[in-house]
Amino acid sequence: MARDGRGGGEGWRHWLAGLEDSLAGALELPRDAVRNLPRITLMGPLEMVVENHRGVLFFDTARVLVVVPGGRLEVTGDRLTIARIDREELRLQGRIGQVRFQPGPEGEGR
The missing domain is CATH 2.60.40.2000 (Immunoglobulin-like)
Structure with missing residues (x-):
């Protein structure tokens, strides 16, 4: 599964959710604020x-x-x-x- 935006489906969504969680942790933001x-x-x-x-x-x-x-x-x-x-x-x-x-x-x- 390519991680450059060309892939689709659940794998891409899972990868994006992980990135959002990492960003929330690094910036000390609540997950609900980052993930809508x-x-x-x-x-x-x-x-x-x-x-x-x-x-x-x-x-x-x-x-x-x-x-x-x-x-x-x-x-x-x-x-x-x-x-x-x-x-x-x-x-x-x-x-x-x-x-x-x-x-x-x-x-x-x-």
């Missing part, structure tokens, strides 16, 4: 913050679908509310029961 990953923080079962989101695909008080790089997050629970949303951060409140990552193309299902 969402950062998810749970404060117990009552609050959740998603950084680096791409928007809300679906919302009701029992289920929220959030578009993130590489797929979607499905959050289920009870009395869910969007406490805050902007380009950088989504803050959900309520009784969070489950958080599940659904891999796939970004924005799939829009």
Whole structure:
């Protein structure tokens, strides 16, 4: 597999991910910042913050679908509310029961 950009497939992606991890380590940066990953923080079962989101695909008080790089997050629970949303951060409140990552193309299902 050539490492000059002409190759394709999983080998190239694996090599690039390794390079990104090495760069993050050398520069002492968080991996999520270098690799364009969402950062998810749970404060117990009552609050959740998603950084680096791409928007809300679906919302009701029992289920929220959030578009993130590489797929979607499905959050289920009870009395869910969007406490805050902007380009950088989504803050959900309520009784969070489950958080599940659904891999796939970004924005799939829009």
